[in-house]
Amino acid sequence: xxxxxxPSLNDFKGLKPTLWGIPQPxxxxxxxxxxxxxxxxLVIMPGVAFTTGGARLGHGMGYYDRMLANHKTKFGxxxxxxxxxxTQQIVDNVPLGxxxxxxxxxxxxx
Numbered sequence: 001x002x003x004x005x006x007p008s009l010n011d012f013k014g015l016k017p018t019l020w021g022i023p024q025p026x027x028x029x030x031x032x033x034x035x036x037x038x039x040x041x042l043v044i045m046p047g048v049a050f051t052t053g054g055a056r057l058g059h060g061m062g063y064y065d066r067m068l069a070n071h072k073t074k075f076g077x078x079x080x081x082x083x084x085x086x087t088q089q090i091v092d093n094v095p096l097g098x099x100x101x102x103x104x105x106x107x108x109x110x
Contacts (some may be wrong), residue, residue: 043079045058
């Protein structure tokens with residue numbers, strides 16, 4: 001997985017969906033890796049379940065946690081980290097591992 005800098009909302013709107021419906025740049029697009037443009041301000045993180053305290057249950061691959069660890073190593077700080085969640089995704093407890101990076105907040109649909 002490559003994490004790329006999103007230049008603008010218009011650039012996002014021009015992305016073509018994959019077979020799974022996920023918008024992504026095509027092979028002829030030349031977007032720069034986020035690391036080349038300086039530190040990130042904000043990361044919207046996906047997840048299966050969240051707590052109100054910022055714990056996040058992802059899909060178990062650790063992509064975002066590794067990216068955030070690399071970001072902190074390279075830039076000396078973490079970006080703000082938020083998730084968008086449906087009410088049904090808010091749970092009382094999510095088990096956290098030593099490499100899990102908590103969210104700064106969860107934005108709920110209600």
